[in-house]
Amino acid sequence: MTVNFNNRDPVYLQIVRYFKEQIVNGVLEPGEEIPSRRELANRMKVNPNTAQRAYKEMEEQGLIYTEKNHPSKITTDQQxxxxxxxxxxxxxxxxxxxxxxxxxxxxxxxxxxxxxxxxxxxxxxx
Amino acid sequence: MRNYLKLVNFEFNRVAKLFAVLLSFTFIVQVIGVIVQSKSYLNMADKKIYEEFMPKAQFLESFGHMSFFQIIRSVWFLGPIAICIAGVGFYIFLIWYRDWLGKNTFIYRLLMLPTTRLNIFYAKITTILIMTFGLVAFQLILLPVEILFMKTMVPEEFRSDMGVGELLTNMPELSIIIPGSFVELILYYGTGLLVVSVIFTAILMERSFRWKGIFAGLVYIAIASVIFILPLLLQEFVLNGYFYPVELLVLEIITGLIILAASIWMSRFLLTKKITV
Amino acid sequence: MIEVKAVEKKYGRKKILKGVSFTAKKGEITCLIGINGVGKTTILNAIMALTPINKGQILIDGKTLDKHTFEKITFIPDAITMLPHMTIAEAMEFMDDFYHCWNQERATELLGFFRLNQSDRISSLSKGNTAKVNLLLGLALDVDYVLMDEPFSGIDMFSREDIANVFTSHLIENRGVIITTHEVGDIEHLIDKVVLLDDGMVSKEFSAEEAREIEGKSVIDVMREVYQR
Structure with a gap:
């Protein structure tokens, strides 16, 4: 999970885009668990606040969903x-x-x- | 209080090596002194009595008995004491500057400890006191040992023995480091403590204001000294001996306490508000 | 929150800080950027009362600093803060002795994180490992704020990576961090907020993500604008 970020686009949007690519490629499957925010920050070498923001954005776009006390998962919504x-x-x-x-x-x-x-x-x- | 004790322990450990060096240096040189002095006396006695056939009684009459006094008077004995005094005097400065100078910047840590910064001052001054008393105590233990050494070397008929107490009362040079009475002890070491506190304050002025601080520090030392001897000067030149000696002593003690308090207050102010790393 | 308010500082006749104001929040990494000699280190020293200021005010969670504040905020200078002859273990013991907020578990974790050997003497460490020990001693304190002076300067590449990893880890999480640097390049993605210093003043204070999102500019783009004006 290494990403070469560019410096001019918001890092959180670059993370969202990375997830979208992974979903479309089939690397991430619908319903698959994704790393915690902290883990993601660590692996992608980004600020934990940025990772948090990316997850928030993905939740708003319906790309991921979080049930209480569970790790976030990729949506299964076909649409x-x-x-x-x-x-x-x-x-x-x-x-x-x-x-x-x-x-x-x-x-x-x-x-x-x-x-x-x-x-x-x-x-x-x- | 706990932090103060921890700091004292820490500061003392830092100087333990230098302290050990001073102790062993004193021990070695003074014992060598005992041997050298005794030997030279005995050699002389040998020469006079066995080579020049001088009667023993006449020898003792013209050259005297060998006493520990001769040893104390020698550079073998006083030299190490002078070096120890110089060592402590030097360390009064080093105890502060070593935290700033060179690659070592321990002062950052000291100033960031979650304890009142005055504890650093107290711990350092306590360390100087411990060193001083430690050296004096060691000398007191060393004296009877050295006397014993001399006794084993010089036959009794050539000796005039003196106890430690007797030696001290006959040696004004020693009475300053090993006072004869409790009042003297308070007086000498109280003055010593006062001097160290004033020097510490001057050092902190330098550490706070650098070049200007050196000037301020020297002015502070000058003012403190003048105030300290002011009662004596007044007594001598203005009041024509108005006070009894006891009254003068009390006056001096009060003056000393005032200067000590001023130094501590000033150091606290500098350490909390003005110090710079 | 750490509030630096209109701070002025003179060295002799030279005014090095001419009214610096900025804030640093808990949970954010704030980066003080400026060329060498602009007074970045002086600001950190001033926050910790390691050097006096001539004017202005510095508040930590609304209060001026006192001895208790040192259980709440720590400073990791670009210098050795322990005695050279001490071993890492002894340095840790020293910290444990004096700080209530010392977290031994975290210290042990950091030893592993940085691959340091407890029995090594401070004086024998490389520049990179010295910086790591400094970081260890600071980060093992359960404090709300951590100030770091040039944590990346003069350090080999692999140590830089190790140190950068700290910023993306739980070791920093929820703390307020201020770091200074004159070289922002490889930490651009790690920081939340940038405070640009120029000529003794804050010339710009901005969020790194906002600059990218709203203006489409990298931190370096903004710096270029400010410094090459």
Whole structure:
């Protein structure tokens, strides 16, 4: 659980984002217990107050839930989980589009290239 | 109180090595002195009586008996005492400065102890007193031992024996460190305590204000000294012996107590409000 | 809360602090940043009454410091606070002797945390281990506030990591911490609040997360703005 934080985004949001990625990747499963705030601070090398804030944010977004006297768990709410997937996807595509925009390429050509590259990447990993 | 005692214990342990060195130095040099002095007397007696055939009675008449007095008068005996006095005098300063100087900054710890800072002052002054009394007590124990040493070396007919008490009353030099009466003891050591408290205050002034503090400290020492001898000066030059000696003594004791109280008050103020690490 | 209010301090004729004010809360890590010689250490010394101030006031939980305050606040200076000939065990014993708030369990835990050997003499320790012993002696006190002067300066990389780990651990939790540094780089994520000192004054006091969230600036970005104005 090591994260390279950047210095310009709030650390607590970077932690939230890290959790979202882990959920979407399936590293964290719905209903899985997550570390305590203190443990998280320790492992991620962040201020315990920041870890606390990240958990609060995740609770507000419904990503995690806490029953009394139990460790917090990843939500099992399929709708929330779906939203997370969507959110990350849209965000990534947005970023891609912005950077590709400057090259001014026709969208069909771009899509073909994307398909080709995506396939090559999957093959390489397999 | 408990913290004060703990600090005294701690401060004394810090000086224990120096203290042990002073004790052993005194012991060794004084015993060597006894041997050297006795030997030289005996050598002389040998020479006069067996080589120059001087009758024993005549020898004793012209050279006298060997007494411990001769040993006490020698540098072998007084030297170590002077060194011990110098050592304690030196440590009066070192006991403070060692906490600030060099890589060691123990003063941080001392000043951050959850106890009144005046306890540091009390503990340090007590340590100086313990050292002083310790050295004096050791000398008192050492004297009869040394006398015994001389007795084993010099045959009885060449000796004129003196007890410790007799020696002390005949040695004004020694009566200052080993007073003859209780009043003298209070007087000498009271004055000593007073001097140390005034010096401590001056040191704390220097530690608080640095260069300006040296000046302030010297002024404080000067003022304290003047006030202390003021009754004597008045008696001598203004009042033409108005007071009886006993009255003068009481007056001096009161003056001393006032100066002591002022030094403690000033040190407390400096330690809590002005000291700087 | 530690409140530093309009504190002024002169060294000779030179005014080193010209009215410094800031607060440090319990449960937060407050970082005093400024170039060397700006008076960071002086501020910590002043809080602990280790040096007098010329003007202003310093309150700890609303009260001025007295002997009882030392059971509530501790200072870990960038210097050895024990006698060089003492062993770590003896230094711990000394602390235990004088402080009610000494927590032996925590001290033992810290020994392990820092991988220190109790029987080592203070004088034989490396710079990094000396700093760790200092930290141990301070953090094993059950105090509400901990002041640390340059805990990372002149220390090898691995010791830095060990010390940084303290800040993310329960050893610090719920305490108010003030640390000074002239190099904020690798502790940016560890601190809650930043107090920037410049020319004897507080030029900016801000929350590190807020600067990132509201202005999108890192602590160093803010410093650059303040110092290169």
């Amino acid at each position: 929330v989980l779906g939203n997370v997937r969507n959110e990350l996807l849209v965000e990534a595509v947005d970023m891609f589009v912005t950077s590709v925009r400057s090259i001014n390429v026709p969208v069909e050509e771009l899509l073909d290239l994307v398909k080709e590259k995506y396939k090559a990447n999957v093959d390489k990993e397999a």
